[in-house]
Amino acid sequence: MAPQLRTLEAQEWDTWYRTLERAFGGPPTPPEARELWQGLTEPERSLGVWDDEECVGTAGAFSLRLSVPGGTLVDTAGVTMVSVAATHRRRGLMTTMMRRQLDDVRERGEPLAALVASEPGIYGRFGYGMATQQLSATIDTTRVRLEVPGGTGADPVRLRYADPQSALTACEAVYADQVTARPGMPARRPGWERLGVLAPQGGGRDGSPLQCVVADRDGETVGYARFQNTPQWDVSGARGMIVLRDLEARDAAAYARLWRFLFEIDLTSTLVAQNRPVDDAWQHLVSDVRRCERQLRDGLFVRLVDVGGALEARAYRTPVDVVLEVEDPFCPWNEGRWHLTGDSRGGSCTRTRARPDVALPAAALACAYLGGVPLTTLARAGRAAELSPGALTHASLAFTTDPAPWLPHAF
Missing domain, CATH: 3.40.630.30 (Gcn5-related N-acetyltransferase (GNAT))
Structure with missing residues (x-):
């Protein structure tokens, strides 16, 4: 039988966590830390891939509230404890877990997902972008x-x-x-x-x-x-x-x-x-x-699960009025044109058919979301395109923030 993906049962935690420890290598987690992580784990938000009786993949999420520009605390899925057993690499298990997890996050109405990457190269294909540095x-x-x-x-x-x-x-x-x-x-x-x-x-x-x-x-x-x-x-x-x-x-x-x-x-x-x-x-x-x-x-990687909701949740450094064309094949409900208006008090972001001013993939928008990576920098890297003269500089200034975004600890 093919490996089966399902939600974790509380009594399976030890087996599930041992799979994670084996994937990351090194000595076992000290008892005090192990007890803490077990207490913080939300089984209903944790996924395991099982091959018969063996756990061969893990992925979890914490229910976090993350500060965004303007000081609002936004409901965020803190993605964590992601691993695939070395015996089961290259079988699409990671993609399957990420697909299920982001669908679940959307159903919960959380506009953001975020993680600390063990290997940053993995998560860009799922729409995550480096939003903070340390x-x-x-x-x-x-x-x-x-x-x-x-x-x-x-x-x-x-x-x-x-x-x-x-x-x-x-x-x-x-x-x-x-x-x-x-x-x-x-x-x-x-x-x-x-x-x-x-x-x-x-x-x-x-x-x-x-x-x-x-x-x-x-x-x-x-x-x-x-x-x-x-x-x-x-x-x-x-x-x-x-x-x-x-x-x-x-x-x-x-x-x-x-x-x-x-x-x-x-x-x-x-x-x-x-x-x-x-x-x-x-x-x-x-x-x-x-x-x-x-x-x-790199620090925190962010994923906009709901583009409209995420952009409305934050404030903007200067008044902004721009149409963004977002490319997001992994979460296709985000694809298309979004009319963003906002200022220091907040924002509004709605679907539109108007001519786009800036085009960019979801992962690039995620990089800019917390205000630490200017859109102009992303454009110089070829990850954003200005379609209306002056629009990129206008939007870039509005997205930036002071102080710089920062994640003080992993999760």
């Missing part, structure tokens, strides 16, 4: 200084160590305040806050347990940083490394104080930040940005 940095703190504007005494911010678990509620409140201000951030439902306090990868064998420092002002927590301290020594002395897990702050003063603290921890010489926004402000507080060894990589 910045990483390896900073030599023996040669790079970070200055707090006005000095440390200019604001009554107090830093203190806190138990990561005990401080979780206060830290989560700071995170929640940031979500609508930056596109791409998910509003975390109950349970998701535990991601931030899982043991560091590798169990912390080579470094400290997860540490947390919070910034307080007038008795209120206004920022936090969570990190691991890995001691290292050589003939010249201490060469420890700080690995930043996450940092959020409600204002510039708390933000700068937390970053300065990380730069000045005793017995350390390196600060590693692995996932930060591309416009993160610390880059303008350091004395020598060249010695910060910055790198970019």
